[in-house]
Amino acid sequence: MTAVAHVAPPRSLSTAVHHTLRLMQRSVLGRLRQPAALAPSFIFPLFFAALGSASFQRMSKLPDFPATSFLNYTAAGAIVQGVLFAATSSAGDLATDIEQGFFERLLVSPVTRTAIVIGRLGSAMVVAIAQVFVFLGLFMAFGARIEGGVAGFIGLTVAGALLALAMSGLMSGIAIRSGSPEVVQGSFPMVFALLFLSSSFFPRQYMTGWYKTVASWNPMSHIVEGMQGFMNQPLDVDQFLRAWLIPFGIAAVSIGFGLRALSNRLAAQ
Amino acid sequence: MSNSLVSHGGNPFSVSSALVRRTMLRVRRMPAAFIPSIVMPVFQLIAFSGAFGAAVRLAGVKNAMDWYVPLNGVQGASFGAMGVSFGLINDMQTGFFDRLLMAPTKRWALIVGPMAGSIARAALPLALVILIGFAGGMNVPGGPLAIVLVVVAASGVALSASAFALGLTYRMRNMGAATLTQFAIFFTIFLSTSQVPLSNMAGWLHAVARVNPMTNVLRLARQGLLGDVTWNGTWGGLVALAGMLFLSTWFALSGLRSLEK
Numbered sequence: 287m288t289a290v291a292h293v294a295p296p297r298s299l300s301t302a303v304h305h306t307l308r309l310m311q312r313s314v315l316g317r318l319r320q321p322a323a324l325a326p327s328f329i330f331p332l333f334f335a336a337l338g339s340a341s342f343q344r345m346s347k348l349p350d351f352p353a354t355s356f357l358n359y360t361a362a363g364a365i366v367q368g369v370l371f372a373a374t375s376s377a378g379d380l381a382t383d384i385e386q387g388f389f390e391r392l393l394v395s396p397v398t399r400t401a402i403v404i405g406r407l408g409s410a411m412v413v414a415i416a417q418v419f420v421f422l423g424l425f426m427a428f429g430a431r432i433e434g435g436v437a438g439f440i441g442l443t444v445a446g447a448l449l450a451l452a453m454s455g456l457m458s459g460i461a462i463r464s465g466s467p468e469v470v471q472g473s474f475p476m477v478f479a480l481l482f483l484s485s486s487f488f489p490r491q492y493m494t495g496w497y498k499t500v501a502s503w504n505p506m507s508h509i510v511e512g513m514q515g516f517m518n519q520p521l522d523v524d525q526f527l528r529a530w531l532i533p534f535g536i537a538a539v540s541i542g543f544g545l546r547a548l549s550n551r552l553a554a555q
Numbered sequence: 556m557s558n559s560l561v562s563h564g565g566n567p568f569s570v571s572s573a574l575v576r577r578t579m580l581r582v583r584r585m586p587a588a589f590i591p592s593i594v595m596p597v598f599q600l601i602a603f604s605g606a607f608g609a610a611v612r613l614a615g616v617k618n619a620m621d622w623y624v625p626l627n628g629v630q631g632a633s634f635g636a637m638g639v640s641f642g643l644i645n646d647m648q649t650g651f652f653d654r655l656l657m658a659p660t661k662r663w664a665l666i667v668g669p670m671a672g673s674i675a676r677a678a679l680p681l682a683l684v685i686l687i688g689f690a691g692g693m694n695v696p697g698g699p700l701a702i703v704l705v706v707v708a709a710s711g712v713a714l715s716a717s718a719f720a721l722g723l724t725y726r727m728r729n730m731g732a733a734t735l736t737q738f739a740i741f742f743t744i745f746l747s748t749s750q751v752p753l754s755n756m757a758g759w760l761h762a763v764a765r766v767n768p769m770t771n772v773l774r775l776a777r778q779g780l781l782g783d784v785t786w787n788g789t790w791g792g793l794v795a796l797a798g799m800l801f802l803s804t805w806f807a808l809s810g811l812r813s814l815e816k
Contacts (some may be wrong), residue, residue: 333745335740336759336760337746337750337760338750338762339743339757340756340757340758340759340760341610341750341751341755341760342607342750342751342755343757344610344613344755345609345610345613351735353684355621452803475591475598479596479598482599482602483602483605484600485605487606488606488607488609488610491607491610492610493605493606493608493609493610494608495605497605497606498605498609501605509680546765
């Protein structure tokens with residue numbers, strides 16, 4: 287393994303971009319080749335959305351409900367849920383690469399180090415964009431409307447991609463630090479808590495007590511509410527600030543965490 | 556373990572009780588595998604009553620805990636089925652199950668043991684869910700009988716789910732059986748009156764929940780928390796539990812027979 291340190295990674299930007307794209311492609315193909323691993327990130331959000339819209343449709347008739355139907359309300363939550371599930375699963379693949387030795391083979395090749403992480407994050411963004419397309423297509427087929435029009439659709443797509451970047455940065459950092467798929471899966475309850483202790487499934491104004499306080503502090507509530515704005519209201523700067531800027535800020539920190547984890551792993555070798 | 560089986564001369568009840576002890580021993584030796592089945596029902600109780608509380612209050616329920624304690628109690632009890640499936644797969648892989656098959660005892664003892672073990676596994680999550688319900692202001696207009704009915708419903712679901720898990724594991728003989736068990740239980744529970752009463756549902760879910768036996772089981776479990784305990788609110792749930800238990804036990808026994816062929 288000492289030989290790893292002697293292989294000087296290429297410095298040219300175009301080579302780095304090329305490596306990133308190839309590793310991104312590999313990661314996307316890896317996801318597509320494991321439909322059983324990818325399916326839950328599509329099935330569960332759609333199931334919960336169908337369940338919610340059939341169970342809570344009556345709530346949408348209340349005068350202060352933030353959407354015209356529960357289906358319209360729940361679309362953003364379903365996208366967020368799918369993106370978070372997929373990001374966790376993608377990081378699990380990275381940990382599997384480490385566990386099975388593919389990661390070390392990458393290190394002995396002259397591949398750009400950052401491409402190993404950025405390629406994985408890029409693939410999470412590609413999957414997230416596909417999820418937004420599939421989810422919105424299905425929701426619209428069942429009668430949902432994007433009130434923000436084409437710009438709202440773009441707003442949702444970019445928000446989904448940025449959230450994927452943020453979460454997969456964090457999860458990839460955990461994967462690289464631990465090198466264990468079990469540890470990555472073990473962090474899933476954190477994702478679950480982030481989702482449920484937010485307004486992803488139900489409007490915040492109907493919550494009460496400490497639960498409402500926690501949901502109000504949870505950044506996921508603000509991200510999902512920005513995305514719900516694209517679905518249910520005319521375009522507004524506030525929607526972009528919440529749905530784009532918050533995940534962008536989290537992404538900046540989480541990518542730093544992921545790269546730092548990579549750097550520490552390289553130093554340890 | 557094998558010594559205790561032999562020393563009892565294959566008495567099926569002794570074999571079953573030894574298998575229950577074995578289930579609990581596995582819980583003690585692998586707490587990491589047991590902890591999620593405690594944490595998840597408790598977390599879901601808090602999350603559902605916090606997030607969806609307004610929806611059930613709109614349906615006339617005084618406190619969201621009255622609606623969600625029975626749901627999460629039943630769900631927590633059903634998680635034991637995954638443990639049963641994992642345990643059986645482990646026994647198959649290590650060859651211990653072959654030794655059990657050679658034991659001079661009734662075959663049903665090999666099914667009743669893990670099923671009873673699932674009730675033992677369900678006890679802690681169920682107790683925690685009920686305690687948190689009380690802490691959250693759960694109403695009990697039906698008195699102590701209300702809690703008894705929650706326990707009856709949860710125990711019945713634990714037994715049925717574990718028998719189903721055994722039947723599936725005997726047939727599949729791999730980890731996929733545990734995953735499929737999880738999916739089957741998840742969908743059966745959530746496609747019922749899990750979130751809101753039937754009267755508040757719309758479209759396809761109303762049609763599915765109306766014929767889902769879990770709706771009757773949840774009605775049985777909830778009645779004492781929402782009002783008085785009546786025979787009218789009880790018999791449907793008991794019939795549903797008996798039917799689920801009969802079918803799942805038959806599924807487990809036929810699976811065991813197919814395994815031996």
